[in-house]
Amino acid sequence: MAVAAGLAGMSACIKPELPSSEADIDVEKFELPGIKCLEKEIKEGNSIYIKVGSQHWLSLLSICPQIEISKGATITPPLGVAVDLNTVEYVVTAENKKSSKTYTFNLAQEYSGDTVFFPFEGWKVSSEGYYTLNDADWSSGNAGVSLGLPLLERDKIPENYPSQMEASGKKGSAVKLETKLGGKRLPFMNVPVWSGNFFLGSFNIGKALSSTLEATEFGRRYQRKPRCIQGYYKYREGSGRYNDNGTEIDRPDSCSIYAVFYRADQGSSIVTLTAYDVNTSPRILARAELRDGSSTVGDDFHEFSIDFGEYPVEPDFENHTYKLAVVFSSSARGGTPKYENGQPAKTAIYAGKVGSALVVDEVKVINY
Numbered sequence: 001m002a003v004a005a006g007l008a009g010m011s012a013c014i015k016p017e018l019p020s021s022e023a024d025i026d027v028e029k030f031e032l033p034g035i036k037c038l039e040k041e042i043k044e045g046n047s048i049y050i051k052v053g054s055q056h057w058l059s060l061l062s063i064c065p066q067i068e069i070s071k072g073a074t075i076t077p078p079l080g081v082a083v084d085l086n087t088v089e090y091v092v093t094a095e096n097k098k099s100s101k102t103y104t105f106n107l108a109q110e111y112s113g114d115t116v117f118f119p120f121e122g123w124k125v126s127s128e129g130y131y132t133l134n135d136a137d138w139s140s141g142n143a144g145v146s147l148g149l150p151l152l153e154r155d156k157i158p159e160n161y162p163s164q165m166e167a168s169g170k171k172g173s174a175v176k177l178e179t180k181l182g183g184k185r186l187p188f189m190n191v192p193v194w195s196g197n198f199f200l201g202s203f204n205i206g207k208a209l210s211s212t213l214e215a216t217e218f219g220r221r222y223q224r225k226p227r228c229i230q231g232y233y234k235y236r237e238g239s240g241r242y243n244d245n246g247t248e249i250d251r252p253d254s255c256s257i258y259a260v261f262y263r264a265d266q267g268s269s270i271v272t273l274t275a276y277d278v279n280t281s282p283r284i285l286a287r288a289e290l291r292d293g294s295s296t297v298g299d300d301f302h303e304f305s306i307d308f309g310e311y312p313v314e315p316d317f318e319n320h321t322y323k324l325a326v327v328f329s330s331s332a333r334g335g336t337p338k339y340e341n342g343q344p345a346k347t348a349i350y351a352g353k354v355g356s357a358l359v360v361d362e363v364k365v366i367n368y
Contacts, residue, residue: 019096022070025103031066035059038110039221044143044205045127046101049136050085051108051221060085060107070094106136111222116365118231121172123165129156131165133175137220140198141335144208144215145180148191152183162196162330166359170232170301174361177330179238179253179352192246195334195352198360199327201272212348213276213337219262219323224367225315226308226324229259229288231363232301235330237294238353245350253353254293256332257304257360261286265321276337278325280344285322286311293332301361324365330358 027042032052039051052060062082069075072095077083085105093100122134130142140163146156154160166176177196200220207215235255241248262283264270273281288306296302315322329335331352337344 019094020070020072021094021096021099023073023092023094023099023101024070025090025092025101026068029066029068032056032060032063033066035063039108041202043106043136043139043202046103047106047136048103049106049108049202051110051137054109054112057109108136108220111220111224111365114367116224116367118363118365119172120169120175120361120363123173125158129158130161130163131158137200138198139201139203140196141194141203141216143203143205144212145194147208148182162194163198164196166361169359169361171362174359175328176357176359177255177328178357179331179334179354181354182350190246191350193243193331193334193350193352193354195329195331195350195356196358197327197329197335200325211346213335213346214274216275216335217272218260218274218278218325218327219264219272220325221264222261222322222324223317225311226259226261226286226288227366227368228305228307229257229326229363229365230303230305231360232303233257233328233358233360234296234299234301235293235358236296236356238355238357240354242353243351252294253356254332255290255356255358256293256327256329257290257306257358259288259306259308259324259326259365260284261308261315261322261324263315263320264323270321272323273325275335275348276344276346278327279336285313285315301359326363326365328358328360330356 027040035052035056037050041049043049061084064080064082069092074093076091090103091100123131126132128146142161142163145161149156158164162178162180164176166174175198180194182191182194199218201218204215204217237253242251260278286308288308290304290306333349333351336349338347338349
């Protein structure tokens with residue numbers, strides 16, 4: 001009797017498990033029937049990035065994706081209903097019925113043809129107040145800056161971000177990158193200046209505070225052999241003194257325009273280079289770079305052409321996956337790693353002149 005009473009007491013103390021508050025889509029298990037997702041990831045704002053072959057593009061207008069969501073959660077529209085991935089918004093409601101997330105899709109096609117053209121047309125303002133390009137292959141560090149602006153008592157509006165849209169490009173709109181004054185963003189992180197950047201790749205907001213250099217993920221799948229990058233740019237160096245990690249010194253600022261082509265596969269997994277190793281990784285097959293990043297003459301755009309040169313080995317597209325990163329920055333040393341004993345450290349340099357501005361437009365990759 002005593003044992004029975006004890007067990008009954010223990011049973012009374014066991015509290016039922018609370019309903020889950022998770023409302024997630026597992027992007028790793030996201031599948032499109034009959035279509036291989038060449039790249040897939042969650043971007044900022046619960047936007048799911050998907051890249052497919054161009055032959056499947058029209059199939060995305062009406063398709064029933066296979067989606068796995070958090071335990072006990074529900075999803076609307078319901079699974080099994082054909083949707084247009086260009087326009088659909090999936091709402092995942094947690095088991096507790098109190099929390100939910102809305103997911104949209106950023107879709108991209110596999111690059112093909114002898115020339116890939118980026119006109120930088122079609123922009124929108126994100127929920128955090130900064131410009132994003134409708135071409136989902138391009139990203140910036142603005143999502144990281146959005147974490148710091150409120151702590152600096154600055155509004156989340158487009159002009160307060162270092163990466164912006166420029167309405168008056170070479171033709172239509174363009175990318176504008178401007179080095180901005182930073183500050184003590186968090187008690188443990190001092191960012192005196194933010195260099196504007198724009199690149200083929202993704203910004204991993206989950207690493208923005210814990211591993212700043214690794215948050216900038218360079219490169220998109222590219223199964224062609226690039227010969228050169230061409231486009232138009234203009235650059236104006238800021239008028240003040242150069243800020244080198246919080247110390248003002250006398251030295252010129254310069255912009256950065258470069259591209260890196262590298263092998264990305266490692267067994268069954270795919271590797272992405274980051275700001276930490278994009279200049280030093282042995283995976284790199286070829287690199288192209290603007291040699292003189294000083295201020296351009298006058299207010300007009302200047303044409304640039306940077307060549308990858310000779311490849312040490314030929315890309316093997318049948319057996320390997322490759323990525324191409326194209327990177328623009330308003331201050332060349334901003335957001336790059338410090339070097340210790342000739343090797344990159346996982347500590348970022350924040351350097352440049354406030355007001356240094358780079359505008360880029362009509363960029364194209366010419367392949368062999």
